[in-house]
Amino acid sequence: MGKVVAEISVSLDGFVAGPKPTLEEPLGVGGEQLHEWVVRLKSFKDSHGLPGGGETGPDDELLAEALDATGAVVMGRKMFSGGVGPWEDDPRANGWWGDEPPFHKAVFVLTHHDREPLTLQETTFTFVTDGLDGAIDDARAAAEDQDVLVAGGADTIDQALQAGLLDELRLHLVPVLLGGGARLFAGVGPKLPRLELTEVRESPLVTHLRYRVVK
Amino acid sequence: MGKVVAEISVSLDGFVAGPKPTLEEPLGVGGEQLHEWVVRLKSFKDSHGLPGGGETGPDDELLAEALDATGAVVMGRKMFSGGVGPWEDDPRANGWWGDEPPFHKAVFVLTHHDREPLTLQETTFTFVTDGLDGAIDDARAAAEDQDVLVAGGADTIDQALQAGLLDELRLHLVPVLLGGGARLFAGVGPKLPRLELTEVRESPLVTHLRYRVVK
Numbered sequence: 001m002g003k004v005v006a007e008i009s010v011s012l013d014g015f016v017a018g019p020k021p022t023l024e025e026p027l028g029v030g031g032e033q034l035h036e037w038v039v040r041l042k043s044f045k046d047s048h049g050l051p052g053g054g055e056t057g058p059d060d061e062l063l064a065e066a067l068d069a070t071g072a073v074v075m076g077r078k079m080f081s082g083g084v085g086p087w088e089d090d091p092r093a094n095g096w097w098g099d100e101p102p103f104h105k106a107v108f109v110l111t112h113h114d115r116e117p118l119t120l121q122e123t124t125f126t127f128v129t130d131g132l133d134g135a136i137d138d139a140r141a142a143a144e145d146q147d148v149l150v151a152g153g154a155d156t157i158d159q160a161l162q163a164g165l166l167d168e169l170r171l172h173l174v175p176v177l178l179g180g181g182a183r184l185f186a187g188v189g190p191k192l193p194r195l196e197l198t199e200v201r202e203s204p205l206v207t208h209l210r211y212r213v214v215k
Numbered sequence: 216m217g218k219v220v221a222e223i224s225v226s227l228d229g230f231v232a233g234p235k236p237t238l239e240e241p242l243g244v245g246g247e248q249l250h251e252w253v254v255r256l257k258s259f260k261d262s263h264g265l266p267g268g269g270e271t272g273p274d275d276e277l278l279a280e281a282l283d284a285t286g287a288v289v290m291g292r293k294m295f296s297g298g299v300g301p302w303e304d305d306p307r308a309n310g311w312w313g314d315e316p317p318f319h320k321a322v323f324v325l326t327h328h329d330r331e332p333l334t335l336q337e338t339t340f341t342f343v344t345d346g347l348d349g350a351i352d353d354a355r356a357a358a359e360d361q362d363v364l365v366a367g368g369a370d371t372i373d374q375a376l377q378a379g380l381l382d383e384l385r386l387h388l389v390p391v392l393l394g395g396g397a398r399l400f401a402g403v404g405p406k407l408p409r410l411e412l413t414e415v416r417e418s419p420l421v422t423h424l425r426y427r428v429v430k
Contacts, residue, residue, distance in 0.1 A: 012386075012410065012426075013400035014229040030407075171227075173388075175412040175426055179404035185228035189394035192245075195227065197390040200422055202415040207424060211227075211390055 002071060002147040003167040004136060006157040009034040009206070010171050011178045016154045019180035026082055026096060033176045037205040043067055048102040059203045066170075071146025072106040072139035074132070076156035080109045080125070094118060095125065106142040108135040110156060132159050158187030166213045169195065173207040217286060217362040218382040219351060221372040224249040224421070225386050226393045231369045234395035241297055241311060248391045252420040258282055263317040274418045281385075286361025287354035288322040289347070291371035295324045295340070309333060310340065321357040323350040325371060347374050373402030381428045384410065388422040 008016050011034060018028030027034065038044050042054035043064040054060070081092040095101060101123040108128050115127040128135040139148040150160045160166050171184075199210035223231050226249060233243030242249065253259050257269035258279040269275070296307040310316060316338040323343050330342040343350040354363040365375045375381050386399075414425035 013403070173424075175410045177400060177403060177407045177410065179400075179407050185392060185394075188228070188392060192392045192394050195390045195392065197417075197419060197422065200415065200417040202412075204412060207412065207415055207422070209388075209422060 001140070002069070002143055002145055004140070004148045004150065004160070004165055005070075005168045005170060006150040006152075006160055006166050007066065007170040008152050008154070008157060008172070008184065009038070009174055010184050011174055011176050011181075013177045013179065014183050014185065015178040015181035016152060016184050017182040018178045021082070021181075023082070023092070028178075028181045030176070030178050031181065033178075034172075034174050037172065037174065037203070038063060044102075047104065048097075049100050057203070058201060059206065059208075062201055062208055066149075069147045070105065070149045071143025072108065073103055073149045073151050074108045074135045074139050074156070074160075075110070075151045076153050077109060077111045079151065079153045079156070080107075080111075094120070097123075101125075106139065108139045108142075110135050132156065132163065132165065136160070136165050154182045154184045155187055158185060161185075161193050161213065162188050162191075164193070164213075164215065168198075169211045169213060171209045171211075173209055174205070175207075216355070217284070217358055217360055219355070219363045219365065219375070219380055220285075220383045220385060221365040221367075221375055221381050222281065222385040223367050223369070223372060223387070223399065224253070224389055225399050226389055226391050226396075228392045228394065229398050229400065230393040230396035231367065231399050232397040233393045236297070236396075238297070238307070243393075243396045245391070245393050246396065248393075249387075249389050252387065252389065252418070253278060259317075262319065264315050272418070273416060274421065274423075277416055277423055281364075284362045285320065285364045286358025287320055288318055288364045288366050289350045289354050289371070289375075290322065290324055290366045291368050292324060292326045294366060294368045294371070295322075295326075309335070312338075316340075321354065323354045323357075325350050347371065347378065347380065351375070351380055369397045369399045370402055373400060376400075376408050376428065377403050377406075379408070379428075379430065383413075384426045384428060386424045386426075388424055389420070390422075 018031035021028040040055050041060040045054035080095050100121045104122040107125045111127050118125040194214035195211040198212050201208040233246035236243040255270050256275040260269035315336045319337040322340045326342050333340040409429035410426040413427050416423040
């Protein structure tokens with residue numbers, strides 16, 4: 001059976017998005033800097049159907065490994081649509097990614113609002129109303145032997161960590177300060193999970209840290 | 216001329232001390248975990264006059280290098296004495312370290328309260344009332360060609376970073392969550408310093424990250 005893994009880019013001051021997110025700037029002020037390391041990579045461009053080849057190297061190898069290992073994805077409603085719902089007429093109602101989302105697999109979206117599954121090319125979004133446990137169970141079934149990726153946002157990762165649902169936490173630590181925004185780990189506690197550092201990979205743009213969640 | 220370097224151990228959720236510090240537990244609940252990687256090292260034990268030899272290896276090499284390179288130390292009043300002052304009859308009034316402080320060099324303590332210098336064995340504490348700029352100037356003079364270490368706490372490091380007084384920031388990122396306490400970077404902003412990752416060194420207990428402050 002695969003692992004349940006959370007993976008996210010985080011600023012040195014602990015934010016996964018900057019302050020004041022808007023429709024035009026969903027990652028908040030400065031938040032795009034968190035993803036500069038990844039958007040230039042070949043595996044990112046390939047999965048997003050973007051032209052231009054993209055960079056190879058250690059960061060790309062790491063991304064390619066993670067994409068290959070992932071069988072299904074879980075995300076919060078805010079990550080899917082900026083919190084839009086119940087699914088009114090809004091450009092975000094079908095997610096941020098347009099007609100060809102980059103996932104190419106089953107994605108389970110946490111929500112309180114029932115909705116039929118949405119299939120866009122190779123990506124199927126299933127809307128799960130029975131909580132994170134249920135979404136991860138569904139994703140495990142869809143992933144078969146592969147990993148389940150809890151992709152965010154911060155509150156969903158916090159909830160998974162706190163509930164003991166994660167096997168592994170992977171942070172991409174970006175050498176930038178955002179000064180505010182969505183803070184990772186803000187929703188964890190008072191009982192604190194134990195972590196064990198299992199891997200560090202480095203590049204000039206980002207430090208990749210992998211932690212095992214001690215059960 | 217040496218560099219002005221800030222160096223501190225920080226939890227994965229961004230704290231340099233845990234919640235609820237007391238006289239008995241000055242690093243707050245769980246805060247001692249931040250220093251488990253260092254207190255076992257030979258160079259730490261040697262500088263603190265502790266028996267038992269201590270561990271050698273990559274962490275110890277890093278610590279030994281930093282100790283050798285440091286010519287003078289700057290710290291906030293809270294780091295020196297838990298905030299005690301003006302210097303009443305309190306066990307902390309001469310610092311946390313007893314009669315033989317581990318610094319063995321000039322230490323400049325930021326305070327609002329005048330006080331004569333305090334010499335304990337090879338360590339001289341000088342109390343500086345004209346602010347962080349003044350303390351760093353004094354420390355530069357004392358350090359001659361060596362580095363000035365801004366040792367903490369979080370608010371002093373934040374202030375130095377914000378004021379453009381640091382050349383380098385060194386974080387020892389410890390794989391532990393504290394859930395609260397003294398947060399590094401809380402005092403930085405709204406103008407945000409730019410950082411550049413220059414070095415990563417790893418061990419099972421801690422990830423050593425070094426950033427150049429871009430001027």
